[in-house]
Amino acid sequence: MRDAGYAVAVFPGDGTGPEVVREGLKVLDALAEGGPAPWRTTSYPGGGQYYLARGKEWEPEAEAAARAADAIVVGAVGWPGAVLPNGDLAGRALVLGLREGLDLYANVRPCRLYPGVTHRISGAYRTVWEPKNVDLVIVRENTEDLYTPARGRLRRAGETEVAIDTRVVTRRGTERIVRYAYELAGRRGRGAPEDGVRRVTCIDKSNVLEGCRFFRETFDRVGAEYPELARDYAYVDAFTQWLVRNPEHYNVAVAPNMMGDIVTDLAAVLQGGMGFACGANVGAEHAMFEPVHGSAPKHAGKNEVNPFATFFAVEQMLRWLAERHADRAVLAQADRLERAVAATLASGTARTYDQGGSTTTSAAGDRVAAAVRQEPA
Numbered sequence: 001m002r003d004a005g006y007a008v009a010v011f012p013g014d015g016t017g018p019e020v021v022r023e024g025l026k027v028l029d030a031l032a033e034g035g036p037a038p039w040r041t042t043s044y045p046g047g048g049q050y051y052l053a054r055g056k057e058w059e060p061e062a063e064a065a066a067r068a069a070d071a072i073v074v075g076a077v078g079w080p081g082a083v084l085p086n087g088d089l090a091g092r093a094l095v096l097g098l099r100e101g102l103d104l105y106a107n108v109r110p111c112r113l114y115p116g117v118t119h120r121i122s123g124a125y126r127t128v129w130e131p132k133n134v135d136l137v138i139v140r141e142n143t144e145d146l147y148t149p150a151r152g153r154l155r156r157a158g159e160t161e162v163a164i165d166t167r168v169v170t171r172r173g174t175e176r177i178v179r180y181a182y183e184l185a186g187r188r189g190r191g192a193p194e195d196g197v198r199r200v201t202c203i204d205k206s207n208v209l210e211g212c213r214f215f216r217e218t219f220d221r222v223g224a225e226y227p228e229l230a231r232d233y234a235y236v237d238a239f240t241q242w243l244v245r246n247p248e249h250y251n252v253a254v255a256p257n258m259m260g261d262i263v264t265d266l267a268a269v270l271q272g273g274m275g276f277a278c279g280a281n282v283g284a285e286h287a288m289f290e291p292v293h294g295s296a297p298k299h300a301g302k303n304e305v306n307p308f309a310t311f312f313a314v315e316q317m318l319r320w321l322a323e324r325h326a327d328r329a330v331l332a333q334a335d336r337l338e339r340a341v342a343a344t345l346a347s348g349t350a351r352t353y354d355q356g357g358s359t360t361t362s363a364a365g366d367r368v369a370a371a372v373r374q375e376p377a
């Protein structure tokens with residue numbers, strides 16, 4: 001452990017971001033009770049609402065703090081009407097800007113269904129998938145593809161005639177993301193729920209797109225270094241139906257940026273909805289952790305959204321810090337948090353509106369903090 005603890009820079013952001021981040025910090029505080037905290041959190045304002053009020057997305061000190069931090073937590077960014085002069089989302093600096101600026105090339109999105117969680121399918125709350133069958137991680141490339149900032153418009157007499165986004169797929173970007181997926185599958189130990197096979201699935205559209213053909217070739221070339229892992233392939237359109245029909249087939253899947261963005265929202269339905277979906281944005285030196293549901297303006301200020309995605313994001317952060325610094329005490333805290341979260345979900349006592357319940361955001365945080373206190377350290 002670092003002398004003063006790991007420095008965690010926290011960006012609550014917009015809308016419901018601050019509401020869920022508050023609960024994440026509450027749970028971190030509960031974990032640290034009774035000893036010197038292994039981490040030190042500092043919160044900074046920023047995002048779309050900040051831009052509307054101050055004319056900038058964040059302060060230079062906040063950006064510097066993100067760069068200097070041992071880990072970063074972002075709540076959510078985006079607010080109706082908060083748009084930069086060039087048309088970009090105000091607040092992008094905190095998410096897309098950090099992904100680009102800190103080279104956070106792997107977006108790691110676990111999709112696991114915990115007992116006690118229901119799904120909202122066609123209006124009703126029910127259990128469709130069995131918890132034991134939903135346990136995969138989607139690794140999304142996070143710095144290039146259609147997100148490469150090489151885009152623009154051709155205008156004639158003030159009218160847009162053509163709009164272009166360039167899809168960039170590089171050797172370096174592809175090699176490192178597929179390698180990340182293989183390494184993760186190796187470390188994870190358990191394979192796919194269906195058969196225990198440690199399987200890495202390549203999601204692409206290589207039957208049509210050149211960039212995807214190269215992505216798949218690279219997946220195969222790097223994969224030859226991992227003979228102990230099974231290679232598997234899915235065109236992205238087919239993947240969407242296979243994932244819903246047979247989630248138990250999947251263990252680790254890797255996808256280019258844009259396709260990964262889309263399929264991870266679909267996958268979130270399997271784990272109970274976006275209220276449970278977290279993502280780690282990981283680079284060689286830095287990492288940023290976030291609930292991926294966004295700022296949800298229509299729910300903001302109501303203390304009603306589901307904070308569990310943030311608890312999972314915090315757990316991911318602790319696991320990443322523990323691994324990076326070979327810190328067994330922090331790893332033990334991550335395990336403790338996971339047990340507390342699983343016990344709370346199984347008890348059904350912290351169901352927010354999206355789960356058909358009426359537990360508030362802050363009451364759900366209180367329940368998990370109490371469960372943390374009951375879990376042996």
Ligand code: IPM
Pocket residue numbers: 078095096261292
């Ligand atoms: C995500 C989000 C972001 C993305 C938005 C907020 C820019 O949808 O993290 O999945 O497109 O990557």
Ligand code: MN
Pocket residue numbers: 261262265
């Ligand atoms: Mn998304």
